[in-house]
Amino acid sequence: MPLTSQPIDTSIYSAITDAIKTEAERILTEGQVTAVVGYAAARRKGSAQPIIITEATDAAKLIFTAACVNNLAVYLTKAKKEVPKSGKIGIVVKGCDLKALTGLMGESQLKREDLYLIGVPCAGVLGSTVQPATGLTTDTIAPKCTECDAHLPTGCDFVPLQTPVTPELEQKYATEIARLEALTPAERWAYWKEQFSKCIKCYACRQVCPFCFCEQCLCDRNKPQMVDTTPRPAGNTAWHIVRAMHLAGRCAGCAECERVCPMDIPLNLLNRKMAKELKELYDHEAGFEVLDKGPLNSYTDKDDQSFIK
Amino acid sequence: MSRIGVFICHCGENISRTVDVERVALEVGKLPGVSFSTDYKYMCSDPGQNLLKKAIQEQKLTHIVVAACSPRMHEKTFRKAVEAAGLNPYLCEMANIREHCSWVHENREEATVKATEIVGMMVERVKKNRVLPTITVPVTKRSLVIGGGIAGIQAALDIADCGHEVILVEREPSIGGHMAQLSETFPTLDCSQCIMTPKMVDVANHPKIKLYTYSEIELVEGYIGNFQVTIKKRARSVDEDKCTGCGVCMTKCPQKKIPNKFDQNIGMRTAIYVPFPQAVPNTPVIDRDNCTWYKTGKCGVCQKVCGPGAVDFEQQDKLIVEAVGAIVVATGFDLYSIDEKPKGSPIKGYGEFGHGKIPDVIDGMTFERLASASGPTGGKILRPSDGKEPKQIVFIQCIGSRAREKGISYCSKVCCMYTAKHTMLYHHKVHDGQAYVFFMDARTPGKSYDEFWRRSIEEEEAVYIRGMVSRLYQKGDKIVVMGSDIAVGVQVEIEADMVVLATAVQPQKGAELLAQKLGISYDKYNFYSEAHAKLRPVECATAGIYLAGACQGPKDIPETVSQASAAAAKVMTLFSKDQLEREPIVARVKESGCVGCFACKKVCAYGAVEEKEIRDRQGNLIKTVAFVNPGVCAGCGTCQATCPSKSVELDGYTDEQVIAMIEAL
Numbered sequence A: 001m002p003l004t005s006q007p008i009d010t011s012i013y014s015a016i017t018d019a020i021k022t023e024a025e026r027i028l029t030e031g032q033v034t035a036v037v038g039y040a041a042a043r044r045k046g047s048a049q050p051i052i053i054t055e056a057t058d059a060a061k062l063i064f065t066a067a068c069v070n071n072l073a074v075y076l077t078k079a080k081k082e083v084p085k086s087g088k089i090g091i092v093v094k095g096c097d098l099k100a101l102t103g104l105m106g107e108s109q110l111k112r113e114d115l116y117l118i119g120v121p122c123a124g125v126l127g128s129t130v131q132p133a134t135g136l137t138t139d140t141i142a143p144k145c146t147e148c149d150a151h152l153p154t155g156c157d158f159v160p161l162q163t164p165v166t167p168e169l170e171q172k173y174a175t176e177i178a179r180l181e182a183l184t185p186a187e188r189w190a191y192w193k194e195q196f197s198k199c200i201k202c203y204a205c206r207q208v209c210p211f212c213f214c215e216q217c218l219c220d221r222n223k224p225q226m227v228d229t230t231p232r233p234a235g236n237t238a239w240h241i242v243r244a245m246h247l248a249g250r251c252a253g254c255a256e257c258e259r260v261c262p263m264d265i266p267l268n269l270l271n272r273k274m275a276k277e278l279k280e281l282y283d284h285e286a287g288f289e290v291l292d293k294g295p296l297n298s299y300t301d302k303d304d305q306s307f308i309k
Numbered sequence B: 001m002s003r004i005g006v007f008i009c010h011c012g013e014n015i016s017r018t019v020d021v022e023r024v025a026l027e028v029g030k031l032p033g034v035s036f037s038t039d040y041k042y043m044c045s046d047p048g049q050n051l052l053k054k055a056i057q058e059q060k061l062t063h064i065v066v067a068a069c070s071p072r073m074h075e076k077t078f079r080k081a082v083e084a085a086g087l088n089p090y091l092c093e094m095a096n097i098r099e100h101c102s103w104v105h106e107n108r109e110e111a112t113v114k115a116t117e118i119v120g121m122m123v124e125r126v127k128k129n130r131v132l133p134t135i136t137v138p139v140t141k142r143s144l145v146i147g148g149g150i151a152g153i154q155a156a157l158d159i160a161d162c163g164h165e166v167i168l169v170e171r172e173p174s175i176g177g178h179m180a181q182l183s184e185t186f187p188t189l190d191c192s193q194c195i196m197t198p199k200m201v202d203v204a205n206h207p208k209i210k211l212y213t214y215s216e217i218e219l220v221e222g223y224i225g226n227f228q229v230t231i232k233k234r235a236r237s238v239d240e241d242k243c244t245g246c247g248v249c250m251t252k253c254p255q256k257k258i259p260n261k262f263d264q265n266i267g268m269r270t271a272i273y274v275p276f277p278q279a280v281p282n283t284p285v286i287d288r289d290n291c292t293w294y295k296t297g298k299c300g301v302c303q304k305v306c307g308p309g310a311v312d313f314e315q316q317d318k319l320i321v322e323a324v325g326a327i328v329v330a331t332g333f334d335l336y337s338i339d340e341k342p343k344g345s346p347i348k349g350y351g352e353f354g355h356g357k358i359p360d361v362i363d364g365m366t367f368e369r370l371a372s373a374s375g376p377t378g379g380k381i382l383r384p385s386d387g388k389e390p391k392q393i394v395f396i397q398c399i400g401s402r403a404r405e406k407g408i409s410y411c412s413k414v415c416c417m418y419t420a421k422h423t424m425l426y427h428h429k430v431h432d433g434q435a436y437v438f439f440m441d442a443r444t445p446g447k448s449y450d451e452f453w454r455r456s457i458e459e460e461e462a463v464y465i466r467g468m469v470s471r472l473y474q475k476g477d478k479i480v481v482m483g484s485d486i487a488v489g490v491q492v493e494i495e496a497d498m499v500v501l502a503t504a505v506q507p508q509k510g511a512e513l514l515a516q517k518l519g520i521s522y523d524k525y526n527f528y529s530e531a532h533a534k535l536r537p538v539e540c541a542t543a544g545i546y547l548a549g550a551c552q553g554p555k556d557i558p559e560t561v562s563q564a565s566a567a568a569a570k571v572m573t574l575f576s577k578d579q580l581e582r583e584p585i586v587a588r589v590k591e592s593g594c595v596g597c598f599a600c601k602k603v604c605a606y607g608a609v610e611e612k613e614i615r616d617r618q619g620n621l622i623k624t625v626a627f628v629n630p631g632v633c634a635g636c637g638t639c640q641a642t643c644p645s646k647s648v649e650l651d652g653y654t655d656e657q658v659i660a661m662i663e664a665l
Helices: A012-029 A056-061 A072-076 A095-106 A143-147 A172-181 A185-197 A204-208 A233-247 A256-260 A267-282 B021-029 B046-059 B071-084 B108-127 B150-161 B177-181 B192-205 B248-252 B292-296 B301-305 B364-371 B415-429 B449-458 B511-518 B557-575 B599-603 B638-642 B655-664
Strands: A035-041 A048-053 A089-093 A115-119 B004-009 B034-040 B063-068 B092-096 B135-138 B142-146 B165-169 B209-212 B215-223 B226-233 B318-324 B326-329 B333-335 B361-363 B392-399 B434-439 B463-466 B469-475 B478-485 B490-496 B498-503 B505-507 B545-547 B579-582 B587-589 B609-615 B621-628 B648-650
Touching: A012 A035, A012 A056, A012 A089, A012 A115, A035 A056, A035 A072, A035 A115, A048 A056, A048 A072, A072 A089, A072 A095, A089 A095, A095 A115, A143 A172, A143 A267, A172 A185, A172 A267, A185 A233, A204 A256, A233 A267, A256 A267, B004 B021, B004 B046, B004 B108, B021 B034, B021 B108, B034 B046, B046 B063, B046 B071, B063 B071, B063 B108, B071 B092, B092 B108, B108 B655, B142 B150, B142 B318, B150 B165, B150 B177, B150 B192, B150 B209, B150 B326, B150 B557, B165 B215, B165 B226, B177 B192, B177 B364, B192 B209, B215 B511, B226 B326, B248 B301, B326 B511, B326 B557, B361 B364, B364 B415, B364 B498, B392 B415, B392 B478, B392 B490, B415 B434, B415 B449, B415 B498, B434 B478, B463 B478, B478 B498, B545 B557, B587 B621, B599 B609, B599 B621, B599 B638, B638 B648
Parallel strands: A035 A089, A089 A115, B004 B034, B004 B063, B063 B092, B142 B165, B142 B326, B165 B209, B326 B545, B361 B498, B392 B434, B392 B498, B434 B463
Antiparallel strands: A035 A048, B135 B579, B215 B226, B226 B318, B333 B505, B469 B478, B478 B490, B587 B648, B609 B621
16 A cells, blocks of 8 residues: 555546547537537636537537546436436446446436447546646545446447556545444444534535435425424434435445535445445445346345344 | 214223223323214124214214224224214224233233323324225136146136136146046045046036146236236147047157156157047147157158148247136146255255165055056056066155155145055955055044045055154065064064155145246245135135145145135135225325336335326326336335335325324324
């Protein structure tokens, strides 16, 4: 493990940017898609933002850099209205984003034949876009990228011919989960209570999550009211537990919830812990294969029953 | 504003011994919305129900809570009473203050407080109850019977005799099942074929029975009253309409040495064959695996000799869809194959008994074929190895059955009786022979059964040895049987000419696959499960599907026939009305909130959830949502628990009702 910060090679990103531009222009010109969801440069130097283009001439705006942090899958779920409803949609996806799209296909939210997938060989993105022009290093890389097993998305319609190189990094979530698991239940509860107490119920985590596609969230219901909506401890805890449980066996690990949280609640840590449980109990991991039934919606007599005591 | 009536039952002393019912009535009478509360010694009695009806009318009550026993006991009783008084029955709820309170507590004060709280919860719940209309489902008055053994034949004839159409599906080329294989039947020793074949002919000639032989169930869709069944009719290679059953093809077929399954593989048949002369339909089938034409493309003798030109080598499997309202499952049994350990099965084999290795160690069904007048030996008891008449014969009972260590713990029920029968048949045919039976104990309940068993010992000279056999081995042309006689406490060694093993009765191979297609449950042995062991023994938990015969558990012929007629009676009960009434405790989708993830559809065990398209006036698709078919829904609530946006609710058990109950505490 490197002790000091070391740069990570992102030199392939410029070639990828060129390939994305050419491909997006081609599919829009040929009418294969009605829109392409991708990234474009934003106002600040080095920054990037999501963009939806419908004209071939706009393809030149598309980029891919280490600041392209967003999971664009969220623009394809039903709650989002910006994307045209008819025709095939092109979308730029990193491995983690593709896992989310795969999950959405399994949950009848998207159809593969309605998508044109432009996969991105990804060496990693920034953990924070506060300083978007920062170079990608072992320090600035997003924690999720330290555990990534999907640098090269598969099953896409188009992937630029580049091979990402990432050094072996310390797995940040695994380390933290191990630390929490070593605590007593009371200590662990105290840790999470402290974290949840910071929540201001802005629901940014919900808005950014591709899997929070419900038109009416059960936490917004008032007849009957399931969850206290004010940012008080009981309601906060209820919200975060509902969120974690609803994502168990579904979360693709894009960590957008954690990135957008203004109060720095380690939301993806909770997601990773749930994912670990699912792996251990049901041998399930989010991947590139569309599942008809998720691990919590299926039953076999081989399922672990040790939790029944 | 609701005007709730609360009726508290003493249940004799069952409740009032521990709960101060008068105080409960007084306390709950003060709750908002409750306008009448009273107690009575037996609420379920006629005067109790009249009290309830009278109060509804006089007090103009809108909702009812009956605090008494478990709703499983009397919910129906009180809902009927409420309906008779002019209210919707689903505006009546029961508070269980007997099983949940008085029976499990001793402290009167605390039990009274708890009972008040239980009733208070139900008062809050009943306020949120909705009027639920009874669901009616149309009934297709045709039925499917799966399996053409005696159970399926009996059920099909009974239903058809009532004037309803029956589709009878049999996997083998002929109906008849195992009963057609038997020689004589206990306890009267009448010839099995003589009593069986007239019934088979009745099936063939019945105008209301449509028979599909050499066919299997491919797919079952739908629900009670409205099933769609896809039947795969395997290619017979013989046109059933043209064939006259003359049998010339069979006499000319050059492949004559194929073991006949019907004769337990000791008799031979041709490649184009009927399994036995009395087969129904009497139309041969070509066994394509053994036919020269299918193997080499040459021969075709049967086609050449067939006068009406019925042989059709090009015939294909056909899929036929039939609409039926009820299904009787009568797939029967198979005998435990003892010589090998079935792959992947927890059941262990009995290699030590030499079945499959020593040719003269046979199972009970093979003995039936040897004893049968239409069998391969013409009814003579002859050894398979050299065709000699065995002079010493040993029967061993409980092979596989009642042996937990071997994987089967149940009793196969018929073996004691058929072994007794075998000793008699043997004695009648081999006058100078001696039969020995090794047995654990003789289980012979049933009309004239024990007398029959006694007869085999007292009049037919069978020697019964209480004890198990430890080993068998071939010695020259004899089989040495080593066992113990625990009644005397000595080791026994018999040099037998033939050994017959009474092997366990098991469900048909692949029984679990059919159960999965039908959506019915089965036990660890793959026997199909009835809805209630005592009170609903012929119904499955899945509505509209009934069981008959040994597919449910080992049974003899009289029991099988009784159950088949019972299943037919259940089908006729269903068919007696044009519309079927169902409880409206079913799930309902709130379409505005549903995002169509179909998690509900994936977890529904009854296949009740469908996809429904919502379109605007121009016909543009707005979204696809879940739809629960009320005719299929069993009201289990799994969808409700699974829905991430809480957009599906079970009527009568809505989140609103449950939360109101919790908040009342």
